[in-house]
Amino acid sequence: DAGVIQSPRHEVTEMGQEVTLRCKPISGHNSLFWYRQTMMRGLELLIYFNNNVPIDDSGMPEDRFSAKMPNASFSTLKIQPSEPRDSAVYFCASTETGYGYTFGSGTRLTVV
Amino acid sequence: SQQGEEDPQALSIQEGENATMNCSYKTSINNLQWYRQNSGRGLVHLILIRSNEREKHSGRLRVTLDTSKKSSSLLITASRAADTASYFCASLYGGATNKLIFGTGTLLAVQP
Numbered sequence: 001d002a003g004v005i006q007s008p009r010h011e012v013t014e015m016g017q018e019v020t021l022r023c024k025p026i027s028g029h030n031s032l033f034w035y036r037q038t039m040m041r042g043l044e045l046l047i048y049f050n051n052n053v054p055i056d057d058s059g060m061p062e063d064r065f066s067a068k069m070p071n072a073s074f075s076t077l078k079i080q081p082s083e084p085r086d087s088a089v090y091f092c093a094s095t096e097t098g099y100g101y102t103f104g105s106g107t108r109l110t111v112v
Numbered sequence: 113s114q115q116g117e118e119d120p121q122a123l124s125i126q127e128g129e130n131a132t133m134n135c136s137y138k139t140s141i142n143n144l145q146w147y148r149q150n151s152g153r154g155l156v157h158l159i160l161i162r163s164n165e166r167e168k169h170s171g172r173l174r175v176t177l178d179t180s181k182k183s184s185s186l187l188i189t190a191s192r193a194a195d196t197a198s199y200f201c202a203s204l205y206g207g208a209t210n211k212l213i214f215g216t217g218t219l220l221a222v223q224p
Binding site for chain 1: 143145147153154155156157159160200202211212213214215216217
């Protein structure tokens with residue numbers, strides 16, 4: 001298995017633009033998570049899905065953030081409009097219940 | 113915030129020495145996990161210890177869990193320069209949600 005695949009690896013965008021981050025979880029994993037990592041706040045859980053259904057989105061910072069999981073093999077995290085304070089590394093992770101998480105390599109987002 | 117605390121924030125040791133990192137968490141957990149993150153990379157799952165376990169080993173790693181003190185420790189024996197990385201504990205909270213909350217991390221530097 002190629003692991004959790006995230007794209008793009010790097011994204012530089014101007015303030016106000018829409019940004020879409022993508023994630024392909026490991027086949028057979030039933031849960032998917034989106035995290036954000038910054039120096040100031042560490043690793044923050046934004047949202048997670050069980051069997052493609054959003055379970056807890058309490059970590060989503062604002063209405064500008066949205067996430068979808070249309071099927072078991074794909075998820076997106078969208079920021080619209082983006083702001084400089086959204087600059088961070090965004091990680092996607094997947095797991096089977098009761099096991100450790102497998103993380104993707106992350107998307108480094110820079111909003112200028 | 114439910115985020116756990118790790119201690120120390122940074123640790124520098126010589127190759128061959130043992131490294132001990134501590135973690136505290138805030139509420140009852142299903143399990144506690146340790147992850148490693150090399151600079152600029154995603155997180156890698158190292159070991160998982162369930163709430164009814166007190167100690168677990170995996171290769172050069174030894175993890176303990178004290179639920180009465182809400183704390184855990186990670187011991188890396190006979191450290192190598194390649195162990196240089198950030199190490200995070202993560203608590204899996206149960207109940208209505210099932211989310212993994214990460215600590216603040218320990219930056220370990222192993223000097224050759």
